[in-house]
Amino acid sequence: MSGLSVRDLRVVFDGFVAVDGVDLDVPRGDVRFIIGPNGAGKTTLVDAITGLARATGKVTWGDHDLLGRKVHRIARLGVGRTFQTATVFEELTVLQNLDIAAGWARRPLTLLRRRKAVPPEVEKAMETVRLSAVRDRPAGTLAHGQKQWLEIGMLLVQNAELFLLDEPVAGMSHDERDATGELLGRLSEDHTVVVIEHDMDFLRRFARTVTVMHAGRKLAEGSVAEVQANPRVQEVYLGHAVQEA
Numbered sequence: 001m002s003g004l005s006v007r008d009l010r011v012v013f014d015g016f017v018a019v020d021g022v023d024l025d026v027p028r029g030d031v032r033f034i035i036g037p038n039g040a041g042k043t044t045l046v047d048a049i050t051g052l053a054r055a056t057g058k059v060t061w062g063d064h065d066l067l068g069r070k071v072h073r074i075a076r077l078g079v080g081r082t083f084q085t086a087t088v089f090e091e092l093t094v095l096q097n098l099d100i101a102a103g104w105a106r107r108p109l110t111l112l113r114r115r116k117a118v119p120p121e122v123e124k125a126m127e128t129v130r131l132s133a134v135r136d137r138p139a140g141t142l143a144h145g146q147k148q149w150l151e152i153g154m155l156l157v158q159n160a161e162l163f164l165l166d167e168p169v170a171g172m173s174h175d176e177r178d179a180t181g182e183l184l185g186r187l188s189e190d191h192t193v194v195v196i197e198h199d200m201d202f203l204r205r206f207a208r209t210v211t212v213m214h215a216g217r218k219l220a221e222g223s224v225a226e227v228q229a230n231p232r233v234q235e236v237y238l239g240h241a242v243q244e245a
């Protein structure tokens with residue numbers, strides 16, 4: 001089945017063109033990083049794909065057209081998204097958060113009881129995001145990185161196939177970044193991953209392909225090496241980072 005396809009996507013806010021005719025193809029199984037200076041339109045692009053921003057053009061995931069659908073319908077088609085700030089239920093445990101996301105805890109009372117049997121997909125997601133050991137801890141007591149991983153786990157149990165992650169390693173320690181990079185690798189074994197990221201070191205280590213945006217348009221695309229070697233990219237964005245590296 002084909003992956004994510006975006007054609008001539010345009011998002012206009014009160015006359016300001018935030019995304020200006022973007023085409024994007026992310027094949028299944030890719031780990032695509034989207035980079036670009038502040039205001040390039042990266043988050044707006046993801047907002048449009050996930051139904052949060054009104055857009056024109058065409059967006060398909062597999063056989064499904066996404067534009068014009070409601071946010072929850074797009075999520076049900078297997079498109080999962082995280083935000084820069086994790087949105088987990090802080091008072092509930094890791095397991096309860098995953099249960100809710102999986103739709104297993106249908107009655108509030110079941111949340112208050114300790115589970116005897118953990119549904120297999122919840123168990124699997126906990127292992128994938130490496131949170132099994134802290135399953136009974138309230139999410140509010142988790143480290144910053146663990147909260148981000150819990151959010152990814154919640155998308156896993158919702159059967160997301162395409163993960164759109166907005167700056168997943170912002171504010172993370174070095175070790176947490178490494179662990180997140182490894183998690184992206186595990187996720188990509190049977191999912192497609194798109195990452196908006198500013199951290200160039202993280203990108204060099206974990207991106208498979210890169211799309212560079214600038215002023216609402218796609219500036220360049222290719223492997224990390226190709227994009228880094230592109231003079232236009234160096235001029236608007238990477239020049240700075242390349243010199244620093």
Ligand SMILES: Nc1ncnc2c1ncn2[C@@H]1O[C@H](COP(=O)(O)OP(=O)(O)OP(=O)(O)O)[C@@H](O)[C@H]1O
Pocket residue numbers: 013016018036037038039040041042043044045
């Ligand atoms: N709801 C909105 N209303 C008006 N303008 C908006 C809105 N959302 C975003 N913009 C503008 O659209 C442009 C693109 O913003 P966007 O957040 O997509 O950029 P970005 O590439 O994700 O930047 P950053 O790296 O800073 O997150 C910016 O100029 C921003 O001010």
